[in-house]
Amino acid sequence: MSEPTTLLALFEDIDPAAEAIEKLRELGLPDDQMNVISGVPIPTRVLGRPRVKTNVPRIAMSGAILGILVGVFLIYGIPYLYPLHVGGQPLFPIPPGLIVTFEMTMLGLMGFSFIGMFLDSRFPSYEPMDYVPEISDGKIAVFFKCPSERQAEFEKAMKEMGAESVEPKEAQEL
Amino acid sequence: MAVTANAVSRPYQEEEQEDPREHLMFDPKPRGEMNGMVMESMHTTNWKFWVVTILLTVVVVTCLFGAWGYMIAKGLGVAGVNRPAYWGIFLTNVVFWIGISHAGTFISALLRVMKVEIRRPFTRAAELMTTFGLVQAGLSVFMHLGRVWRSYWLFPYPNQRTIWPDFHSPLMWDFMAINTYLLASTMYLFLPLLPDLAMARDRSTGWRKNVYRILSLGFRGTEGEWKNLHSAMNIFAFAIIPVMFSVHTIVAWDFAMATRPGWASSVFGPYFVIGALHSGIGAVLLVLFVIRSTMKHMKYFLRPEHFDFLGKLSLIISFTWAYFFFNDYLVPWYGGDKWEKLLLDFHEHGPLAWVWMTMLICNIVIPWAILWNKKWRRKPWLMGIIGFVINIGMWIERYVIIPISLTITRMPFTWRIYKPGIEIPLTIGTFALFMLLYMLASRLIPLIPVWEVQEGQEAHTLRKVGKATIPAVSEID
Numbered sequence: 033m034s035e036p037t038t039l040l041a042l043f044e045d046i047d048p049a050a051e052a053i054e055k056l057r058e059l060g061l062p063d064d065q066m067n068v069i070s071g072v073p074i075p076t077r078v079l080g081r082p083r084v085k086t087n088v089p090r091i092a093m094s095g096a097i098l099g100i101l102v103g104v105f106l107i108y109g110i111p112y113l114y115p116l117h118v119g120g121q122p123l124f125p126i127p128p129g130l131i132v133t134f135e136m137t138m139l140g141l142m143g144f145s146f147i148g149m150f151l152d153s154r155f156p157s158y159e160p161m162d163y164v165p166e167i168s169d170g171k172i173a174v175f176f177k178c179p180s181e182r183q184a185e186f187e188k189a190m191k192e193m194g195a196e197s198v199e200p201k202e203a204q205e206l
Numbered sequence: 207m208a209v210t211a212n213a214v215s216r217p218y219q220e221e222e223q224e225d226p227r228e229h230l231m232f233d234p235k236p237r238g239e240m241n242g243m244v245m246e247s248m249h250t251t252n253w254k255f256w257v258v259t260i261l262l263t264v265v266v267v268t269c270l271f272g273a274w275g276y277m278i279a280k281g282l283g284v285a286g287v288n289r290p291a292y293w294g295i296f297l298t299n300v301v302f303w304i305g306i307s308h309a310g311t312f313i314s315a316l317l318r319v320m321k322v323e324i325r326r327p328f329t330r331a332a333e334l335m336t337t338f339g340l341v342q343a344g345l346s347v348f349m350h351l352g353r354v355w356r357s358y359w360l361f362p363y364p365n366q367r368t369i370w371p372d373f374h375s376p377l378m379w380d381f382m383a384i385n386t387y388l389l390a391s392t393m394y395l396f397l398p399l400l401p402d403l404a405m406a407r408d409r410s411t412g413w414r415k416n417v418y419r420i421l422s423l424g425f426r427g428t429e430g431e432w433k434n435l436h437s438a439m440n441i442f443a444f445a446i447i448p449v450m451f452s453v454h455t456i457v458a459w460d461f462a463m464a465t466r467p468g469w470a471s472s473v474f475g476p477y478f479v480i481g482a483l484h485s486g487i488g489a490v491l492l493v494l495f496v497i498r499s500t501m502k503h504m505k506y507f508l509r510p511e512h513f514d515f516l517g518k519l520s521l522i523i524s525f526t527w528a529y530f531f532f533n534d535y536l537v538p539w540y541g542g543d544k545w546e547k548l549l550l551d552f553h554e555h556g557p558l559a560w561v562w563m564t565m566l567i568c569n570i571v572i573p574w575a576i577l578w579n580k581k582w583r584r585k586p587w588l589m590g591i592i593g594f595v596i597n598i599g600m601w602i603e604r605y606v607i608i609p610i611s612l613t614i615t616r617m618p619f620t621w622r623i624y625k626p627g628i629e630i631p632l633t634i635g636t637f638a639l640f641m642l643l644y645m646l647a648s649r650l651i652p653l654i655p656v657w658e659v660q661e662g663q664e665a666h667t668l669r670k671v672g673k674a675t676i677p678a679v680s681e682i683d
Contacts, residue, residue: 035247
């Protein structure tokens with residue numbers, strides 16, 4: 033079997049893009065062989081695409097747990113290592129502990145959300161990629177991989193669905 | 207026979223039909239054109255911009271770094287802090303700048319969580335204020351430290367001095383809260399900036415393209431990238447709100463935990479938070495007015511409706527601030543503690559009573575007199591002035607709470623009115639640095655989150671109900 037070709041179909045609007053995705057499915061293309069790139073977020077259900085999974089909340093949660101542990105260490109571990117009696121307070125008081133632990137937990141949660149966003153999106157990435165600058169100006173790009181021998185059939189189908197252009201695309205520097 | 211009929215309703219007048227295109231969300235332009243407008247606003251500079259930039263740079267170099275260097279060389283004696291007011295303008299500035307920083311989070315995060323659509327064009331301008339405001343707050347803390355080169359003593363690490371930071375102290379909580387807030391708000395500024403940086407990358411050439419290429423991290427706008435971005439932004443929007451409240455509450459505890467007259471107050475936490483929002487929203491009004499007046503195409507994005515909305519918000523916050531102020535005034539007045547009474551009397555009738563009065567005029571009288579009127583709220587220049595006045599009032603409020611209140615202690619032989627020294631040029635320097643950073647950022651960062659505006663316009667439609675055409679918003683996400 034020949035190498036698949038990557039085609040880029042560029043649409044002006046959401047509706048024809050959604051129809052085109054449906055058409056690609058009818059032509060036998062599975063969802064994991066296509067991707068939609070847009071300058072503004074378009075919910076997957078609007079395009080009739082399967083829900084995209086994200087690991088960001090899970091990574092964020094692990095950051096929050098790490099933050100709790102750091103907070104507990106700061107407020108209880110440090111007085112244990114170096115006892116400092118201040119203002120008649122117990123060495124291991126709960127109210128200040130809550131404050132320090134809260135700050136560290138939130139820092140962990142947000143820091144790891146940020147890192148999680150990078151990890152899950154594989155940022156930073158400066159490799160050549162499938163992209164055309166028209167996307168940031170409002171065009172919706174449907175990228176898909178089709179068998180080379182059926183390229184003409186797919187191109188025709190996309191044109192019929194209202195694509196402004198359908199071209200084979202090589203990865204390029206952004 | 208003539209038929210006479212009594213009117214069954216009151217006399218009516220023609221209702222003025224509002225043009226929906228007055229609202230940004232109902233006045234869309236092609237996306238390419240809007241992107242072009244935002245890019246042009248960043249690239250268009252005239253000689254006035256550079257004159258102001260050079261002037262601000264000179265002020266920063268002399269008033270901030272020059273004066274700070276002089277203070278480091280000569281010692282804290284060149285500042286006005288002395289018994290009994292050991293905390294002076296440096297800490298007034300810390301509280302003021304942290305307050306300014308609250309607007310970014312409040313506007314961006316809280317309004318995002320509540321899905322308040324009008325927020326869309328001005329969230330970034332507010333977020334940028336948060337980050338640069340916190341930079342000034344951090345600098346002011348270091349000024350206050352005096353021996354700034356020993357600031358690393360604040361960090362907990364094993365050392366031969368066997369000195370450890372005390373995590374039971376409000377000052378240490380403050381250090382942690384401000385750092386958490388600075389880091390979180392910087393990340394929160396960067397996340398929604400990514401798609402706009404990618405847009406700027408696609409529309410730039412030369413060195414700018416390289417800068418945007420690096421900063422946009424390879425963002426293209428795939429389904430996965432948008433999903434991850436939304437997920438992270440949602441977590442941030444919810445998590446940063448309690449952090450915002452905690453930061454200024456902890457700043458308030460720096461004062462309230464001390465059993466000093468005028469400070470030991472259980473309402474100081476929320477009172478400080480509301481004060482922060484008051485000055486923060488005022489600063490947003492001022493900044494938006496400046497952006498709108500000086501940058502190209504900004505009149506399209508920042509419209510009277512936005513000033514109207516922020517004006518209403520400012521009025522509500524002014525009411526709330528007045529409520530907390532009165533609460534903080536009434537309880538000690540009623541309690542009758544000798545030192546508290548002396549302090550209140552000093553505020554109202556002492557040699558600095560005019561400062562106290564100015565605070566009330568700027569924070570209550572002027573905002574209430576102007577902001578109730580819709581027509582006035584829709585005048586950007588007037589709202590810019592109101593924002594400026596509120597910020598004068600809120601800076602004075604912190605000045606009243608810190609050095610003026612410190613004048614009255616339980617040891618009358620120590621009473622002395624604080625007179626600032628080198629703090630004055632240093633304060634001017636921090637304000638100049640804030641403006642300089644903002645001006646430089648306005649040439650590199652799209653101040654309008656253009657993808658968010660476009661997303662909003664996509665969701666807004668006009669619906670015919672009976673004879674009227676009314677705006678409708680679809681919840682696409």
